[in-house]
Structure formats: C-alpha cells, structure tokens
Amino acid sequence: MIKNYFKIALRNLFKHKVYSFINIFGLAVGIACCLLIGLYVQNEWSYDTFHSNSDRIYRAWTTETMEDGRELLNTSTPIPLRQALEEYIPEIEKSTYIFRFNNLVQAPERPDQQNEQMLVVHNDFFDIFDFELISGDRETMFQNPSSVVISRETAERFFGSDNPLQQTLSIRIDDEFQSFSVTGVLENAPSNSSLEYSILLPNENLDRLVGENSFNSWFNIFGPTYVLLAENAESDALDAKFQSMLQTVLGEELQSETNFAIGLQPLTDIHLNPEFPPNIASVSDPAYSYLLAAIALLILFIACVNFMTLSISKSASRAREVGIRKTMGAIRQHLMAQFWGEALMMTVLAITVGVAFSELLLPLFNDLSGTSLEFQLTLGSIGILAGLAILISLIAGIYPALILSGFRPVEVLKGHLNLSADKSFFRQSMVVLQFSLSIALIFGTITVHRQLSFMQNKNLGYQTGQVVVVESGLSAGPSVPMSELIQNGYQMRDLIANEISGAQGVESISVSTFSPVQVFGWFRIGFSDNQNQQQNLHANVIDAEFINTLGIEIIQGRNFSDVNPSDERRAMIVNQSLVDYFGWENPIGRRLPGPEFIDHEVIGVVEDFHYESLHTEIDPLAMTMNPEIIFSGINNIMLSNSPSPRFSFKLNTGNLSKTMASIQNVWETVSPGTPFNYTFVDQSLEAQYRQEQRLSRIVTTGSFFAIIIACLGLFGLASLMVLRRTKEIGVRKVLGATSSSIVLLVNKEFTKLVLIAFVIAVPVAWYFMSSWLQNFAYRIDIGLGIILLAGISALVVAWLTVSYQSVKATLVNPVDSLRSE
Template sequence: MIKNYLKIAFRNLFKNKVYSFINIFGLAVGIACCLLIGLYVHNEWSYDEFHADSDRLYRAWVHEDYGNDEIYFNSVTPLILASALENNIPEVEQISRFTTFSNLVKHPDQTEAVSEAISIVDPDFFDMFDFEVIRGVASQTRDNPATVVITEQIAKQFFGEEDPLMQTLHIQFGDTFDEFTVAAIIKNPPLNSSIQFGILIPFSNSSKVFSQNSLTNWFSVSTETYVLLRENSRMEEINEKMETMMVTELGSRYGDDFNEGDLTYTVGLQPITDIRLNTEIPAGIAEVSDPVYSYILAAIALLVLLIACVNFMTLAISRSASRAREVGIRKTIGAVRQHLMLQFWGEALLMTMIALCGGVLLAELLLPRFNSLSGTGLQLELLSGNILILFGIGAILISFIAGIYPALMISGFKPVDVLKGRLSLSGDKNLFRQTMVIFQFSLSIALIAGTLIITQQLEYMRSADLGYNKDQVVVLSTDLNAGPGVPLSQTISDAERLKERLESELAGYPDITSISISSFTPVQSGGWISSDYRDQNDRKRFFDFNIVDHDFVETYGISLISGRDFSVNNPSDERRAILVNEALVEDYGWENPIGQRLPGPDFEEHEVIGVVQNFHYESLHMEVDPLALTINPDILFSGIENIGFSTSPTPRISVRFNSQNLPALMDRIEASWASASVGAPFNYTFVDQSVDNQYRQEERLSQIVLFGSALAIIIACLGLFGLASLMVVRRSKEIGVRKVLGASSQSIVLLINKEFTRLVLSAFIIAAPVAWFVMSNWLQNFAYRIEPDIGLFLLAGASALVIAWLTVGYQSIRATLINPTESLRSE
C-alpha cells in the first residue's frame, strides 16, 4: 500500500509540474528564511554558553545610590572589588578581572609599532573560561609577569608562518617598550563570546596600567570582575554576605552616613549568559544587544515559515477540484477516508522533504550574503546530530501543519456529489482561504511598513543636524597615553607639539582647512568624560567635558550661540576659559551665562566665555547632556568628585579637508604624519563613517527585516497565484457565459482582481495599527526619532496591492483568453 501511495504521489508531482514547483519552492524559501534567521537568533541567545561552567560564571556589578536620584550603576567595577569578594565570600571559587586598553605593540625585529588592544587578566582567567589553548601553557603567566598569551590572529599578524611560542613581543607602557615572552597561543574567541581579546598580559602588570589610587579606590571603576561560584551556591546567601561585606569595607570610611543609608553601595552578580541580551544592566566592555531585536527576528522567521505552510494548504485546495473525481472513484471502489488522509499527508511529507533539502541548499547558498548583512560569521552545521533531529521533527511538523487541511477537506468529498458534478468549493472553505490570504498579506504589509520606518529612522539619524559638520574630517590617533608617571597635562602638551609639526608639514597644502586636537572626538565609542560634584548648596551636579584646543570649534563647525570661541590672541583662555553648551546653561538655570563659573567650591578660578549650540557628541539614542569644553583640564579636575570614561582620553588630531581626490589627500597626510610623528603608526578614521557605525545594530535589523519581508512577499505571491488559479477553475463557466454575452476582457480582469483587492484592503486595515504599535515602541529606543507617518503605511498597503494585482493579473489575463466553447462544452 505504501508503495502505491508513493507511486501516486510521484505521479501527481510530475503531472502537475508548475504547481509542484511553486509548492516546493515556496516551502523551500520559507525553510531557508527560517534557518538563516534562526541561526542568527540562536547565536544571540547562546552567547557564552560554550563555557563548561557557564551556569556558575558571573560578572559583578556595582550600584551607588546617594539619594535624590544620584545613582551610579556600572558593570565596570573597582579594582579592589576582586580581593574583597575573594576574602569575604567563601562561595567564590575563582575570580578574575578583565579590562582592555590600547597600546603600541611591535615585533622585536620591526621598527614600526602598531596600536593593538591589550587585555589584562588575573591568573584564574585561564581556568575559569574555556578558551581553547592551541600551543603552550597559559598558566605560565601566573608566575611570570613578563609573559603574554596571544590569539591565532595576533600570532599570524606579528609572526606570520613562524612559531611564536617563546618568542617576544614588545608592548609600550609610558615612554618605553617592555619585553613579553609568548607563553601560549589561544584559538580566536568564538563570535558568541562576550569576552573578546587578542593579547592577554598578567594582572601583575597593573601598576603599569593603573594609578595607585585606582588600585584601592571603591569609587574608581576600571575593570570587569568575573567570578566562578562553587557548586550548589545559593544566591540569596551570597547577596546577604556581599551586603555585609560593603558595610565592613565602607562603614569605617563613611561612618554613620553609610550605615544610616545616606550612601547605599550595592554589589551584585549577573550570570555570564545574561550579559548579551540584558539591557537593564549597563554595558561594560562587552557589547550588549537589545533582546527585542532577537524576538522580532524570531517572530519573522516563524511567521514566514507559517506563510509557506499556509501556501501549501491553499495550493493543495486550489488543486482539489482536479483531484475530486479521483477521490470519488477511489471511495466508490472501497477506499476509506483514513487511507486517503494518510495518502495526502504522505504527499505532503514527500514534498516537505524535497522542500527541506531545497531550503537547506538555498540557505547554504545565501549564508555568505546573510553573514554580510548581519555582520556575523554563522555556519550551517548540517552533520550535527541535533541539527538532523531538528530537521526530522521539523519535516514531520511542517508536513502535518501544511497537509492537515487538504487531507481533511479533499478526503471528505462525497462520491455521489463528485460524480454527479455537484462539487462545491465555496462556503466555509472559501472563507478559510480568504482568511489565509488576509493573514499572509497582513504580515507582508506589516513587514513592509516596518522596513520603511526603520529605513526612514536610519536615514534621519544619518542626515540629522548633529550640531557639527561630520563630513570631510579625518581623525588621527596619536597613541600618546597618560598614565603612571605621565600626567595628562604632559600628554596634552606632547599632542600640541605633534600638531604643530603636522601643521608645518602640511603648510601650503590648500586642501587642508584646519587642524585640531582633543581628548575625544564626536561619536567616539563610550562617550566623553563624565563627572559630578556638589555645589555650595550641597546639590549634586553633573556634566560631561572634553579637553580641546583653540581650533576645535572651528574644525567641527560648531555654532556659537553667545560669547566667543577660544582665541590664541587671548593667553588667559589657556588657563581659565571654558565653553558650555545650551543644555548646561538650561540645567544650571543661567540667564546670562557669559562670565559665569561652575558653582563648585573647589574649582580653580575659571569663567564661561561662550555658549555653543547643543551638538550630538553621542548617538541619537541619547539626550544631549550638559557639556563643558576646556583647554586646561586642571580647572575642572580640581572640583570634580567622581570622574569616569569608557575609553582612554588619548589625544586625537582632527584634520578638516576640502578635496575630491581622497586617495591623493590621504597619501599626503600619511607622508606628513610619518615626518611629524617620528615613527608612530598612521591610524585614522573618518567622522562620517563613525557616525554610520553607531547604528550598525539598527542597520543589521533593517537588512534582515528587509530580507524577511522580501521572502514573505514572494511566498505570499505564490499563494495568490494558487488562489487565482482556483478562482479561474471555479468561475470558468461564469467567465465563459460573460464572454458569450459580450463582456470585455478588461471587465473580466477587473472582476477577478476585485475579490483580491478586497482581501488586501482588509489585510491593510488589520496590519496598519499592529505595525504602528510595534514600530512606535521600537522608536522609543531613540531620544531623537521620527514620528510614524501615515503615508508610510499607505505606501506599504499600496505596494502590497500592486504586488497582488501583478500576481493575479497573469491568471486574470489567462482566464480571458480561454475559448468560451471549452468551458461551456458540458452545458
């Protein structure tokens, strides 16, 4: 019997090649879409799970609450926290700090150094985390501070095909290069690891990286702190012990103020597997992704697959008229309904297996392009046992869902009705098909509207008035690092001299319009220097600031609202002048800001000489905060209580140019840099590119949603094609009569399109409010955003309607070309 079912199934596949192709191709596209997006979502949800002890690995966070909404919440923690946890919390089995900074690195046989990210870790790091050691012994770093562990990528970069083990690398600290011996080579960290690194040095080098005050200060956050808890540890007990620990550690320093709750300092632990998708805890060194994006994409993947299954049903129903006589005859000669249902399910399973193979092949072909869109390096591991089991279950489930309605409906035809020509495909069955079309196009319209809104928001962010001119500015990294023995003021002086040499080298080159130095540049990752202090009324005040030179405002085209800019002709500006933005003036309630000073009792003598327009030195996700610009940082450092920055205040040189020949310009700047910087690496970024990079996550979401939308529309159109075929079959005699009575081809085309137009309009009425609600919530992630325009929803609906007309148009025109005598022959 099974052999007979297979024979009939294959016969039907080859007999109806067009329908079989459409059915299988539509399902294959849905499976491919589900696979690709599923891979991306799984990658997001599986971050850090590759560690064997991932269920016991945690990252610490600190929460300072001074009352009156004065709160500091950080996943970057004080250096002293590690020893405090180790000494006070017996449940802590191992602990390691982790932080990353940029320094110059070179091979001992090379004269030119390059800037690389250096990570500093405690000895337990290599025991806690499962990063694969390829060669060497990483634990050697425990006893020898002059050892280094590097990844495959760094090994190839500096040593090529040589064996790097026990060779040396030179890393700059201050003005000198220290020699480190390569103790081990580690496989590059997986893409779904929150901890990313290239070069690891022991924490015993901390005195070269951190100031002495940072090593013992509870209010100076510098590193991420990871702990491995003992098995069967109870988090409730750990939290109680950490609360007691902080009373002990800080009570002696703050006395009654701390014990009475004027200061609440809380330490907590976050599971390592929670880092990637938890936006409630501030991002540290590791990047955080909004989980809403994963949920949206997972929903798109499942819904696209569901659309494909719906198409399977609608296409099977569209063929039910041609198979009704077959069912009637088989029932007449004794076939029972259960056998017919098994046959139709078997045919569904056969087509599903073929579609599954096609979908996997299609996913494999599209994977490189999808990786490019999503910024990932995903791989489809087809030989994995779990994947094969998932495919098997998926095939059975899809064939069951896709084949259930055709099996129930077609096998339920009554032989007497079929053989007497009284078969009806209307009524509830027609309502079901119409409902499926509305469902498909509701989703398609919602996806189109979502894609349009995301695209418009991205375009708004790229073209928004940032308050400065981001075009034609290149930023050069100086790699002049402040640190122990190298005060920030000296670093700034060194940068100023470097700028003067560069200006001299570029003198007379007309395409260079201005050059400026600053500790931070706009849109720099991590923001600018954040600070707070208490004014004379004991009110907590907050502001960000940047250390700049006389040319910063001019170079970036920042507008002055009142007052004046820094001037080289006014020597006092270098000692005591600051510029503030509109947000600071508003926050401080100044009616006449010129001549004012920040109202802190410990600030050195200074005054506000000008007010600049609010400009977006961070992304449009963030509100513009109160800001100060100064040439002399000491006048601000003297009065600040707490200070923080995510990236080093390494001076950067910004060069504004006016040239259409960018390659020639960069060659000229590089040559001038080589002469001015005496061997420092030529590392540069363009400000406009940095602005675009701020919105990579939204760009990826837009691309993937567009990808899903296109596939959903393709599959929905295949469903429409099937339904239009059904309508032509069902109404063939009616069309023949109309043509005999003189109806024109245009009127018949309009007649057939009329029903589908009504269905698409119904889908629009459902989809528009749903899409508006979802996208309005998504836009709340941006402090500066567009307002969803009704025109975008109308455009989405019109696009779906045009696509539907084009799809149905083929069948409509085909119906008008049928000779009426063919359809009326039996009458």
C-alpha cells in the same frame, strides 16, 4: 499498495509541473529563511554559554544613588573592589579585574608598529573563563610580569607561521617600550563570546598604567570585575554582605560621597541586557532577537499556509479522480493515506531543497548579518526538521485527505462539485492571514529603514563629511600625567600644522582628548556641588581649533583663542544642556558649582551636538583647554577609552587620496614609527548603527521572501477561483462583458481580503514598531505616510499577482470555456 501510491504521487508531481515547482520552491525558501534566521537568533541566545561554569560567573556592577533620587549604574568598577570581594566574601572562589587600553606594539625584526587593544587581567582570568589554550601552560603563563598571552589571530599577524612561544613583543607602557615574552596562545574568542581579546598582560603591569590615586580610589572606575562564585552560592543572598563590606572598607566615606551599592550580573545575561552599560562586553538589544525570531516563524508559517492553499487549488481538479477511485472500491482511509503521503513526499522534498538553499546562502547571510555562523546538521536539528515535515504534511494534506476523500462518487462524476461556504471562508481567512503578516512586515521594514535614514542624515551639530581623526599614539601613566599628555599633544599638533601648512586640501587641524568617533568614550565625571549634592556631566579636553574644525555652533559668548593666554589656563565652554541642567540664565562668567574646582569661568556656550549615539539624550558637557580644571573638583570618574590625544583634520578637497597621502607623509616625519591610524567621522558614525543596519537588511530580505511566498499562495487561490468560474466568465463574455470588467470582477474579492488584512495588520505593526523606536532618544514619528505606503504596496502586489490569472481567463475563447463545462 504503497508502491502504487508512490507512482501516483510522482505522476501528479510531474503532471502539474508549475504547481509542483511553486509549492516546493515556496516552502523551500520559507524553510531556508527560517533556518538562517534561526541560526542567527540561536547564536545571540547562546552567548557565553560555552564556558563550563557560565552559571557561576558574574560581572560586578555598582550604583550611586544621589540625594535627588537619580541612580548611576556602572559596570566599570573601582580597582580595589576585586581584592575586597576576595577578602570579605567567602562565596567568591576566583576573580579578575580587567583593564583595557590601547598602545603601540612591535614584533622583533619588524620596523612597523601597530596600535593594539590590550587587556590587563589577573591569573584567575584563565580559570574563570574556558577560552581554548592552544599552546602554553595555564598554571605558569603569568608567573612573570613580563609575560604576555596572545590570540591565534594576533600570533599569525605578528609572527606568521613561526612558533610564537618565547618570542618577544615590545609594548609601549607609560611612554616607553617594554619587552614581553609570549608564554601562551589562546584560540580566538568564539563568535558568541561577549569578551574579545588579542593581547593579555598580567595584572602586575596595572600600576604602570594608572596613577596611585586611581589605583587605590573607590570612586575612579576604569574596567569590569568578574567573579566565579562557589557552587550552590546564590548571588542575591550576597547583597547584605556587600553592604557590610562597603561599611568596613569605606566607613564614613561611604555616606559622605554617595549611597554606594554593589551587585552581580550573570555572565549569560550580559549580551542581551542593554539596561547595563556595556563596558568592554558585546551587548545587543534582545528586542532584535525576538523580532528576528518572530519574522523567521512568520515566514515559515506563511510558507506553510501557501503550501496548503496551493494543495487545495490543485486537489480541487482531482475530485473526478477521487470519484472514479471510490467507484472502483477505494475506501476513504486509503485515499486519505494517499493524499497525506503525497503531501509528505513534497514536504520532505521541499525541506531537503530548503536545507540545501540554507547551505548555499549561508556565506551571503553571514555577510548580510556580519556574523560567521556555521550550519551543522545534528541529531537534534534532524529531529526538528523531521517533526516539521510531519506537521507541515498533516496541515497541507488535511483538505484533500478529509474533504475530497469524503465526496460522494455520484455527485462528483455528475460534476456537482460543491465547495461550501465554510470552506470558502477558510480559504479567505488564509489570504487575510498571509497578507496581514506581509503588510506588518512591510510596515516594519519601512519604519526601520526610515529610522536609520533619519539617524544617518540628522544634523548632529557638527561637520561629519571630510573630517578625519588620527590617533596620536601618546598615552598617559604614572610618569606621564594628564596635563603633560595634553601638552605633548599640543606640541605634536604644532609640529604637524607647521609641516602641513602648504598642503592642499587641509583646512584646519585640532587636538582633543576625545573625538566624535568615540561613542561612550568621553570623560564622565562626578562632583559634589555647593549643597553637597552629587552632580554628573561629561567632559573633554580640547584646543582652540576643535570647535571650528568640527563646525560646532557657538550660541553665546566666544570660542577659545590662542592669543588670549588666560583661555588655556582658566576658560571653559559648555553646551546648552549644561546651562539648562543648572538653570543658568546668564552662563557667561559662571563656574561649575563645586567648591573644589580651581579658578575658571565659562566663556562660551555651544549648541547641543551629539557626541554620543542617538540612542541616548544629550547630557551636560564641559570642554576646557586645561585638564586641571576638570580633575581638581571631581570625586569620581568613569573612563571607557584611553585619553590619548586625537588629531582632527578638516579637509576641503576633491582629491581625497592625494590629501591623505600628504597627511601621512607629514605624520611619518613628525612621529616616525607610530602607526598612521585614521578614521573618517562619517564612516565611524555609520558603524555606530551597524547593528540596526544589519537588522534592517535581514528584515527587508525576510519581508521580500515572505511577500513572494504569500503571492504564490494568492496565485494558487486565483487559479482555483478562475477554475470554478470558467463557465461564468464565458457566459459574461458572450453577453458582452469587457475584459476590464472581468478583471475587476476577479480582483474585487481579493481586494476586499487585502483591505481586511490591512485593517488587522496596521494596529499590531504600529504597536511593535512604536516599542522598537523607544530604544532611540531621537526618532521618527510613524505617520500616515508609512501606514498608507505599507497598505498600497501590499494591494499593488496582490493586484499584479491576481491580474495574471484574471487576464489569462479573459483571453480564453467563450466557446472553449462553455464546452469545458
């Protein structure tokens, strides 16, 4: 019997080739999309879980509560915090402070120097985190301060196929090169690690990177502190001990500065919790993961609904077969088993094809999403696919199994096939559901695309095109204070300007501690004002050409001037947000309201410009040529990037490659051996929103496939309608109905269903996309245009899909239509 059922299933599969292809292809595409998006979401949700003690690893955070109620949350922590935690909190087994910096690195027998990002860590780093050690002794790797541990990728880049152990790397620290011996090689950090690394240095080198004041200060913060708690220790229970520790180590300073507090954030919470500043960790908005997971499930659901509606369409033509089989003695249970078996066979075939599709499309998806995912069939995934096959086949086969198998043979053979109103309502509900989901996806796709276009085209308040930023390679340290570093940058700028003065295409050059390509990297400082209230703002040290080079608009006062010697000593320029923040009506001649600041005055006010991402509002900003003005009056500082001077070149050329070659030649003359590392501002800005761009591409692609699958279902239902109304269409044509009127007749029902879907989908989609837009301080409004565009797009797609069947019906000879009945 089973063999006979299998033969019948294969016969029907090949007899209805078009329907079989559409059914299998639609479900396979839905499964492939679901698998690929599911891989991405699973990777996002699994960040840092590969560490064996991930449930006991935490990142410390600090908060400062101001007198006006404002709370400043930081995941950058003071350097002394780690030692205090180990000394006063017995529940902490191990800890490490991580300091990130950039500087030049050179391998022996290689003249070229590379600017590398490095981490300074404690030896406990290797006990807290389970990064795979390829070579070296974990216990002795950092016994010597001149040891260095590198990643596999770094080893290949500097030493090729040679064994890197005991090889030497020259690293510039405190403005001079020091030799380090490679004592270990770590495997590259996994793709689901919030921490990345290339070169790791022992903590003994930290005092050469920061000054003594910063090294011992509780109010200067640079990097994060990670801790490993003892087993059974509860992080929430440590709050009282943290406060007691602060009272002991800070005493009166704790109250005089700010209301200072410490807490712990679980390691596995870091990647998907944007409420905490990212620091050196990779952070993603969890809304993206939830949105993509929802899209994956929606695509799969639409594919299942499509599969079911096409099964209905095809099975209606088999009613006469059911009647004959029941007349010959087939019982209902056997017919149900046959129909369910056929659905299961097609489902298994579709899942197999879907898995093959996902394997083939994975490289394209990795390129689309910017990931390096791998597809592996485990027992768990096979079990999920098997359960999915059973569920889909049960749903897809329910109509023919329960409904057609229950028809009375006499009625069926006489041609009295009655598809009752409740079944028609069920099919119509499926169409409404499919297109509600499709319209919601179209709505979301248009909104995401327009928001990204808005961010990329918004006037940021400075010139982004043909502005290139070059890293100087200079660095600060105990022997090179900030003021000297800035002076070195000024001198280097003058040398470059003199050498490049005759080059075509270079309009101006400026130097600054930070540039617009460094989001979240500008100084963030805090100071006590004249009323002893804590104030916070951002700062940058710039030269007289910075504002002109970037085309920033001055709305009050004037710019810095090289011909005015006092500007370099005591002048300051602020943005409009700072003026509004302090409520200054006449800002020119004012000074920052802190008693400790050295003599200075505001000489100009610039229009607000976006020196940070559009995700955040523009904060108060102060810019000066003399760093001592800023540092003289502050009591805390947060620094996420090295304050190494950057050179900004404003270009005006149609031959960009030739101009860049000229700049590089000058660079190699002025600073031989220093890498020519440059970034175009517009490209850097584009990279800031790369996550949103990837999300947009995934959503757009997913929406495209969801609409294609929904159209396949609509195609099937249109086929069923034309089949049921073949005689009616023939009679109408005999009575003089035109082809256009028949097309409108067939399309009218589906038009109503799409309009109902539109009414249902728009409020839901509007709510979710409005919530997503709240992540941006500067965003578009969801206007009527987006709503209408989503609805019209869905309606046009539906009309094109259904019109194929309706036009096909009008071309049939009425004689053939009436004879078929």
